[in-house]
Amino acid sequence: MENTFKTIHFDVQNQVATLTLDNPAKRNALDPAMREEIAQVVATVRSDRDIRALVITGANGHFCSGGDLRNIATVGLDNxxxxxxxxxxxxxxxxxxxLDRPVIAxxxxxxYGAGFSLxxxxxxxxATQRARFCMSFMRVGLVPDCGAFYTLPRIVGVQRAKELMLSARDIDAAEALQLGIAMELHAPEQLLPRAQALAASFVNASPMAVSLVKRTLAGWGADLPALLEQEANGQALAMGTADHRTAVNRFVNKEPALFQWPART
Structure with missing residues (x-):
């Protein structure tokens, strides 16, 4: 399955979806056309239960340069x-x-900017060694958007998030790895294959278990009793799934687990 838009590419192979930002003239900036096309893709992924994971990447040597400043300067909107x-x-x-399925960037x-937030x-x-991350909003007198106030402090802590947002400084790949922003670094030619291999792992994972892990971690920061209650409710649901029963039977019968990270090739 493949749908080609004006500013992105969307492809589904073997239950793994890949969204590629591809607007070289703007270094994959999130202009109005790209935002609308991403919205269509997200709606498609959410509604298609056969899609088990989503990879987001950028073409032409860039992920996303942020908002389209030329459009912002000329659009003339009020508050x-x-x-x-x-x-x-x-x-x-x-x-x-x-999204109740894994998303891999x-x-x-x-x-940069909204591209970092995305x-x-x-x-x-x-990420690759040549990846660069920047909360660049302060450089143009703006505050971070695209959810960065929610996501960034959960990864690096509040104090470091303030520093990255208020300094608008560049973060190289090594520092991104150190801060936990990037999980792994790879050579450019290995980046997308590795991301798609990790995504493919979840084709044989329990959809219920994946969904429950993501949903429970979304409540990170809640008090202990609330999280333990979520844990108990989630485990009770997972215990009742066919995926759990199949996995236990395979273990008892000394058969290889269906879920592997990354997937067996």
Whole structure:
């Protein structure tokens, strides 16, 4: 299955979806056309239960350079107009953040501003040595958006998030790995294959268990009794699935587990 848009490519192979940002003239900036096309892809992924994981990447040596500043400078919206525009973006962003399947970002080159924020929406961020991350909003007198106030402090802590947001400094790949922003670093030619291999792992994972892990971790920061209650409820649901029974039977019968990280080739 493949759908080609104007600013992105969307492809589904063997139950793994790949969304590629591809607008070289703007270094894959999130202009209005790209935002609308991403919204369509997110809606498709959410509704297609055969898709078991999503990879987001960028073409032409960049992930995403952020917002389209030329469009921002000329669009002429008032305060309410800007609020409405961001709330429209928040609809698909929240759908992506709460997607009950794994999302993997494969970052090469620039992930600046909203592009950095988009990468942070993923459950796992893989990057190349030439990847660069930057909360660049302060450079143009803006505050971070695309969910960064939610995602970044959960990864690096509040103090470091303040520093990265208020300094608007560049983060190289090595520091991104150290801070936990990137999970792994790979050579450019290995980046997408590795991301797709990790995504393929979840084709044989229990959809219920994956969903429950993501849903419970979304409540990170809740008090202990609340999290233990979520844990008990989630485990009770998972125990009742055919995936759990199959996995236990395979273990008892000394057969290889269906779920492998990454998937067996």
């Amino acid at each position: 309410q107009g800007w609020r409405n525009r961001l709330q429209d973006l928040h609809e698909w962003l929240q759908d992506l953040l709460t 494969a970052v090469d080159g620039a992930a 990468a942070l929406v993923a459950d796992f961020v893989l």
